[in-house]
Amino acid sequence: MSTQSASNDVSKEKLVADLKVVVADAEELLRATASQAGEKVSAARERIQASLATAKVKLTEAERALLEKTKEAAKATDDYVRENPWQAVGIAAVAGLVLGILISRR
Numbered sequence: 001m002s003t004q005s006a007s008n009d010v011s012k013e014k015l016v017a018d019l020k021v022v023v024a025d026a027e028e029l030l031r032a033t034a035s036q037a038g039e040k041v042s043a044a045r046e047r048i049q050a051s052l053a054t055a056k057v058k059l060t061e062a063e064r065a066l067l068e069k070t071k072e073a074a075k076a077t078d079d080y081v082r083e084n085p086w087q088a089v090g091i092a093a094v095a096g097l098v099l100g101i102l103i104s105r106r
Contacts, residue, residue, distance in 0.1 A: 012066050019059050026052055 030045055030052075081088040 012062065016059060016062055016066065019055065019062075023052055023055055023059065 026048060030048060033041065033045065
């Protein structure tokens with residue numbers, strides 16, 4: 001998996017988490033204003049509910065796509081390690097060495 005792809009996956013995960021927070025906050029706002037009367041408030045509440053329903057569907061689709069990409073990346077990694085076990089051991093050793101050096105510098 002490339003660095004840019006990994007960065008995009010992290011960004012997508014953050015976006016999904018942020019959207020969940022926004023949806024939860026909007027639902028809480030709708031519950032808090034449920035006792036408010038008025039034509040404009042009712043119309044706004046209906047629009048927000050429709051938008052939330054759409055956002056939930058899109059959020060579910062985004063989570064599903066992100067999960068699918070994660071599974072594909074894990075399978076590709078597994079396939080690579082099975083085809084090139086010694087290269088994988090070497091890469092892991094170098095990564096461990098670099099992490100050890102970085103940690104020891106602190």
